[in-house]
Amino acid sequence: MADAARDVLITGIGMVSCLGEGSAAHWQGLMDARPVIDANRFAPYVVHPLAPIDFDKQIPKKGDQRQMEAWQRIGTYAAGLALEHAAVKGNAELLARTDLIVAAGGGERDCSVDSTILTGFRSAKNRGAFLNERLMSDLRPTLFLAQLSNLLAGNISIVHGVTGSSRTFMGEEAAGVDAVRIAAARIQARQSDIALVGGAYNAERVDLVLLYETGGFALKTPFAPVFERGERGGGMALGSLGAFLVLEARDHADRRGARALGRLSHIFCERTRRRPGDVTAVLDQMWHRLGSSLVPERLGVVSGATGAEPATSEESAFLRRHAGLPVEATGTVIGHGLEGQFPMNLAVAILALHHGRLCAPMQRSEGNAGPNDKLAQIVVTAVGHWRGEGMALVEADH
Amino acid sequence: MAATRDKAGRPIVVVTGMGLVTSLGVGKTDNWAKLTSGQSGIKTLSRFPIEGLKTTMAGTVDFLPVQPFCSTELEERLAVLAIEEAVSQSGIGTPGTFPGPLFLAVAPVETEWPHREALAAASGANERVDYPDLLRSAATGRFNAIHHRCTFGSVADQLSERFGTQGSPISLSTACASGATAIQLGVEAIRRGETDAALCAGTDASVNPEALVRFSLLSALSTQNEPPEAAAKPFAKNRDGFVMAEGAGALVLESLEAARARGADILGVIEGCGEMADSFHRTRSSPDGKPIIGAMRHALADGGRDAGEIDYINPHGTGTPENDKMEYLGVAAVFGERAKTIPISSNKSMIGHTLSAAGAIEAIFTFLTLEHQRIPPTINYLVPDPAIPLDVVPNAARDATVRCALSNSFGFGGQNVALMLSREPA
Numbered sequence: 001m002a003d004a005a006r007d008v009l010i011t012g013i014g015m016v017s018c019l020g021e022g023s024a025a026h027w028q029g030l031m032d033a034r035p036v037i038d039a040n041r042f043a044p045y046v047v048h049p050l051a052p053i054d055f056d057k058q059i060p061k062k063g064d065q066r067q068m069e070a071w072q073r074i075g076t077y078a079a080g081l082a083l084e085h086a087a088v089k090g091n092a093e094l095l096a097r098t099d100l101i102v103a104a105g106g107g108e109r110d111c112s113v114d115s116t117i118l119t120g121f122r123s124a125k126n127r128g129a130f131l132n133e134r135l136m137s138d139l140r141p142t143l144f145l146a147q148l149s150n151l152l153a154g155n156i157s158i159v160h161g162v163t164g165s166s167r168t169f170m171g172e173e174a175a176g177v178d179a180v181r182i183a184a185a186r187i188q189a190r191q192s193d194i195a196l197v198g199g200a201y202n203a204e205r206v207d208l209v210l211l212y213e214t215g216g217f218a219l220k221t222p223f224a225p226v227f228e229r230g231e232r233g234g235g236m237a238l239g240s241l242g243a244f245l246v247l248e249a250r251d252h253a254d255r256r257g258a259r260a261l262g263r264l265s266h267i268f269c270e271r272t273r274r275r276p277g278d279v280t281a282v283l284d285q286m287w288h289r290l291g292s293s294l295v296p297e298r299l300g301v302v303s304g305a306t307g308a309e310p311a312t313s314e315e316s317a318f319l320r321r322h323a324g325l326p327v328e329a330t331g332t333v334i335g336h337g338l339e340g341q342f343p344m345n346l347a348v349a350i351l352a353l354h355h356g357r358l359c360a361p362m363q364r365s366e367g368n369a370g371p372n373d374k375l376a377q378i379v380v381t382a383v384g385h386w387r388g389e390g391m392a393l394v395e396a397d398h
Numbered sequence: 399m400a401a402t403r404d405k406a407g408r409p410i411v412v413v414t415g416m417g418l419v420t421s422l423g424v425g426k427t428d429n430w431a432k433l434t435s436g437q438s439g440i441k442t443l444s445r446f447p448i449e450g451l452k453t454t455m456a457g458t459v460d461f462l463p464v465q466p467f468c469s470t471e472l473e474e475r476l477a478v479l480a481i482e483e484a485v486s487q488s489g490i491g492t493p494g495t496f497p498g499p500l501f502l503a504v505a506p507v508e509t510e511w512p513h514r515e516a517l518a519a520a521s522g523a524n525e526r527v528d529y530p531d532l533l534r535s536a537a538t539g540r541f542n543a544i545h546h547r548c549t550f551g552s553v554a555d556q557l558s559e560r561f562g563t564q565g566s567p568i569s570l571s572t573a574c575a576s577g578a579t580a581i582q583l584g585v586e587a588i589r590r591g592e593t594d595a596a597l598c599a600g601t602d603a604s605v606n607p608e609a610l611v612r613f614s615l616l617s618a619l620s621t622q623n624e625p626p627e628a629a630a631k632p633f634a635k636n637r638d639g640f641v642m643a644e645g646a647g648a649l650v651l652e653s654l655e656a657a658r659a660r661g662a663d664i665l666g667v668i669e670g671c672g673e674m675a676d677s678f679h680r681t682r683s684s685p686d687g688k689p690i691i692g693a694m695r696h697a698l699a700d701g702g703r704d705a706g707e708i709d710y711i712n713p714h715g716t717g718t719p720e721n722d723k724m725e726y727l728g729v730a731a732v733f734g735e736r737a738k739t740i741p742i743s744s745n746k747s748m749i750g751h752t753l754s755a756a757g758a759i760e761a762i763f764t765f766l767t768l769e770h771q772r773i774p775p776t777i778n779y780l781v782p783d784p785a786i787p788l789d790v791v792p793n794a795a796r797d798a799t800v801r802c803a804l805s806n807s808f809g810f811g812g813q814n815v816a817l818m819l820s821r822e823p824a
Contacts, residue, residue, distance in 0.1 A: 042533075045533070067680060100675065104571075105506075105550055106506045106508075106550075107506060107507075107508035107509075111529055114514065114529070115526065115527060115528045115529065117511075118514060118515070118518045118527035118532075119525075119526045119527045121515065121518070121527075122527070126447060126449070128446050128447030128449070128607070129447050129449035129450055131511065131607050132446075132447065132448070132449055132450040132451050132607055132611070133449075133450040135607060135608055135611040136450055136451070136452075136611055136614070136615070139608075139611060139612065139615060141612075141615040141616055143612075144612040144613075144615070144616060145680050145681070145810070147506065147508070147612070148506060148571070148573060148810060148811065149506040149550070149571045150571045150572050150573050150809070150810070150811045150813065151573075151680065151810070151811045153572075153675075153811060154680055154810065154811025154812050154813075155680070157675045157676065157677040157811075157812045158677050158678070158679070158680065158812070161677050162675070162677075163674060163675040163676065163677050163689070163812070164674075164675070165673040165674070165675060166572065166673075166675035166811070166812065166813060167570060167572060167579055167583070168570060168571045168572060169568055169569065169570050170504070170506060170507070170550035170551065170569040170570065170571055171549075171550050171551030171554060171555075171567075171568070171569040172549055172550060172551050174551060174566050175550070175551065175568075175569065177566070178566050178568055181566075182568075182583070185587075185590055185592065186586065186590075188590075189586075189589070189590040189591075191586055191589070191590070206529040206533070207509070207529065209533065210509075210517075210529060210532050210533055210536055211509055211544070211545060211548055211549075212545065213533055213536040213537055214517075214536040214541040214542060214544040214545040214548075215542055215544075215545025215546065216539055216542065216545075217545070269565065269566035270565060270566055271555065271558060271565070271566050271567060273559070386545070386546075386549060387549075387551055387555055388551070388566060390566075
């Protein structure tokens with residue numbers, strides 16, 4: 001990165017998940033390394049439910065909360081935390097030129113309406129007419145606004161006043177990486193000074209468990225850590241979570257006296273065809289591109305492994321080549337939040353840089369990992385359950 | 399040879415290939431002929447039963463049968479046709495390899511009714527059908543195709559595979575501004591010097607019962623079903639909503655320098671992109687029009703031109719009472735007295751509102767306007783609205799000198815994007 005004035009700093013993070021909200025709750029929860037799971041609600045499928053959150057704290061108007069579904073409330077809340085952390089919240093002048101990139105899914109459904117319609121099809125004389133009649137009378141008009149992917153961004157604009165620009169990327173895990181990648185590239189190139197970027201996921205939706213189970217990706221009990229699921233075919237336990245970051249050009253942060261929590265020095269996102277070996281190979285290539293930036297004795301890895309196979313085994317093969325490094329896989333504790341997972345793991349990397357260590361590195365079968373202290377560099381991986389491979393390097397900015 | 403950088407020192411971004419599909423047909427030639435002769439692609443729905451619906455017409459693309467119907471499947475097919483035309487015209491890359499990234503505006507993907515019905519049928523449930531029944535079917539492993547089709551990245555993934563675009567393909571949504579956002583992202587990537595070329599496309603085939611009902615329940619759609627071709631009435635006093643429609647548009651963007659180096663024909667220039675988000679309401683514009691005004695002014699400033707240099711506006715022009723009033727307010731603020739005389743014509747009067755694809759399709763129509771020096775009309779303009787005193791090029795196309803144009807796109811969620819387009823590099 002040639003222009004140091006345009007280094008991409010992270011000046012705020014906001015996190016919510018099954019561990020609660022904010023940096024302290026996440027640090028403690030990851031240290032405890034006790035997965036918070038619900039294996040009953042959608043049994044035999046396992047999800048990581050959102051911790052109780054007082055949404056009023058970041059979304060003061062009840063009317064706004066009512067206009068959102070859970071994934072939007074989670075994201076809008078996390079976005080508020082990040083803005084607050086970066087001391088941007090409430091600064092109208094700054095918010096009006098803050099760029100927003102959200103990685104989002106959407107499509108939240110009214111499952112009882114779905115069931116009523118599917119049941120009614122059995123006796124309907126004219127299925128099409130029956131479908132029209134039921135949809136016209138049973139769908140809540142405002143549900144549409146929870147289904148549109150860009151309406152998390154829309155709600156963030158409304159609730160927090162972020163209006164510089166607003167873009168929403170879709171496309172599962174890769175969308176989370178690309179959102180950060182493009183926001184960072186714009187900052188380096190002086191197309192943007194400050195950006196709010198992140199994603200959110202509501203795992204407590206049976207329609208989403210269904211979608212991933214059609215592909216054979218949903219974890220069934222018994223629960224196991226993400227890298228220990230392969231023998232039983234793997235699987236991901238969806239996790240409700242939201243994570244946002246404030247990215248900022250160094251010169252811009254300096255001018256307003258914002259502190260750097262870390263520096264995003266490299267970020268890559270690729271798409272392989274997922275032939276056997278592709279994931280390992282592309283992770284190797286991205287690692288190689290980090291090359292001379294890496295200082296092995298100060299380096300840790302936060303893995304975004306989903307637990308889905310064969311992607312997780314391929315990431316494992318990549319990690320085995322770097323056996324001396326401490327590795328933490330957050331998916332075991334907080335679950336997998338698709339578009340939101342990579343922003344969440346960048347936030348976890350920021351926590352690790354702050355403490356100089358990973359919370360709870362895995363026991364590695366291939367031998368003892370190196371020392372988990374004085375860490376100043378964190379590599380964050382993102383291997384999508386089906387498509388998309390990403391990697392970033394976040395460094396302490398001293 | 400003229401400079402290859404703009405006034406701000408950035409690479410000039412040009413278009414070297416364009417392709418489109420709408421309810422009027424496949425390809426630029428056919429579409430342009432029909433558009434400039436004032437033909438409508440709106441017709442009474444035949445894809446599914448219309449009993450019980452308040453709106454019974456749309457601009458569907460019916461000449462590419464998809465059975466059982468799946469919006470995402472049709473979106474992919476529309477995009478393939480549009481991209482094939484664009485890449486072929488551009489002559490860029492080699493078969494199966496495009497030397498740049500893909501930015502795809504696509505409707506948010508979801509599991510559709512035929513998918514749920516298939517899972518329900520396989521479940522063996524013989525009374526009430528519930529999600530656990532569907533999960534039982536899913537667990538058989540026989541429905542992998544639903545996952546692969548219904549993930550949000552699926553269309554871009556397939557297109558990336560087919561056309562060999564570079565890097566991670568971006569699927570994006572800014573609601574009804576998505577197509578313009580795809581172009582904007584491509585422009586930014588080229589200006590950053592990351593790439594010499596980008597493939598920017600928008601595709602939408604959302605006309606299925608549930609999507610239609612959703613818009614209907616928000617009272618966004620015209621209900622003047624007969625005759626269907628008269629339903630879309632942008633800027634007219636009797637306008638009563640937009641008409642859902644399908645289509646795809648694709649543009650090959652290149653740096654002027656790269657396009658010249660390979661001797662490519664230059665079809666137009668993307669001089670400026672402007673954006674401003676609205677924090678007022680989820681579906682309505684700020685009453686002062688500030689974000690719409692801001693988007694247009696930012697596009698002008700980005701391209702280094704005054705409003706006085708704009709010869710034509712391709713508006714968002716949906717035909718909803720709210721949009722057209724607010725867009726007039728914005729145009730009046732940006733263009734002052736000229737707002738009454740500058741031609742502004744809505745393609746949506748003929749092709750309907752192609753939603754996620756609209757920004758891309760209408761940018762292409764704007765480039766065709768620049769190429770042919772002929773402005774397509776706003777049809778169905780029979781009752782002028784005295785509150786919107788604009789020259790909407792009513793009902794018949796018109797020859798005109800058009801050197802530089804604005805194309806506006808607005809969307810739910812406070813999305814506002816404007817593109818400033820011209821024929822030739824300055």
